[in-house]
Amino acid sequence: MTRKDRWSDLNVRLISAGVMIVLGIIAVWLGGVPFTVAIWVLGGAMVWELSRMLGGQAWAPGMGVVASLALALAWLLPVWLALPVLIAVACFGAWQIAERRILFGAFAAAILLACYATLLLRIEAGMAWLLWVVCVVVATDVAGYVAGRALGGPKLWPAISPKKTWSGTVAGWLAAGVMGAGFGIFLGEGTGLMLLSVVLSVAGQAGDIWESWIKRRVGVKDSSNLIPGHGGVLDRFDAMLGATLLAGALWLFGLLPGII
Structure with a gap:
């Protein structure tokens, strides 16, 4: 791969990322109904993409609608019943x-539970904690992309995700630690969030790798083409699924520092 090829999609990715960041910031800042509805829609879109990839093209739109409605219903229920x-x-x-019933069920459950956890973090835990999760995931992704393209080197797991390198993976961990230190100071937790941010980064990378494994197994490059330069919604938010699942679980069990 030439140096020009490595960066050929950067402009499109940056434009799409910029639009998503602006919309995301507005939704997170507003909270309440706009943010909640946005998460319902994203959850439905991801389940729709998953359904298409795993052979359910005929009923994929219906399943996406069912997923969105399920998230809406779950938000009206107590946690012990919503899950x-x-x-x-x-x-x-x-x-x-x-076929692939177990795979679909496991990943669809991860999508729905992660979306629910995102709502809990924003509305129950507070905007700062959701921003921490988002910033850790974004820092991991950006640092991994830049370091991987610039430095190259040994592949992390070429059979599943041929573009990911160890240099990008480690750069992501470092960026997550720095981001965690900053949020730790901002939230009054000192540097205590550094290690937890690295663990969160690993959880996000696990979500990314899981989705990549599914795509390799079914023989598709992207989950859809909804987002120029990024593929589908799942392609963009797969890492967020792993991170929010972990953060949501920590919050539910009272293990996030500073949140009782």
């Missing part, structure tokens, strides 16, 4: 396909 409802919807979707 089983979301898992049940994922199982219902798995029942609709002839």
Whole structure:
């Protein structure tokens, strides 16, 4: 790969990323109904993409709508009841396909639970904690992309994600640690968030790799073409799924520092 090829998609990626960042900041800042509805829509879009990839093209739009409605219903229920409802919807979707049922059910459940966790973090834990998760994931992604393209080197897992390198992976961890230190100072936690941010970064990378593995298994490059330069919604938010699942679980069990 030539140096020009390495950066050929950068302009499109930056423009799309800029639009998403602006819209994301507005939604997170507003909170309430705008943010909640946005998460419902994103969750439905990701389940729609997953359904298409795993062979359910005929019922994918319907499953996307069902996923959005399930998130809306779950938000009206107490947590102890909302989580089983979301898992049940994922199982219902798995029942609709002839093969890869376990894979669909597991990933669809991860999508729905991560979306629910995102709502909890913004509305219950507070905007600063959701911004921490988002910034850690973005810092990991940007540092990994730049270091991987600039430095290259040994591949992280070429059979699953051929573009990811160890240099990009480690750069992502370092960027996450720096971001965690900054948020730790801002939130009055000192540098205590540094290590947790690195763990969050690893969880995000795991979500990215899981989605990449699914795409390799079904033979597709992107989950869809909804976002220019980034592929589909899942391609852009796969890392966020892993990170918010972890952060949401920590919040539910009272393990996030500074949040009782």
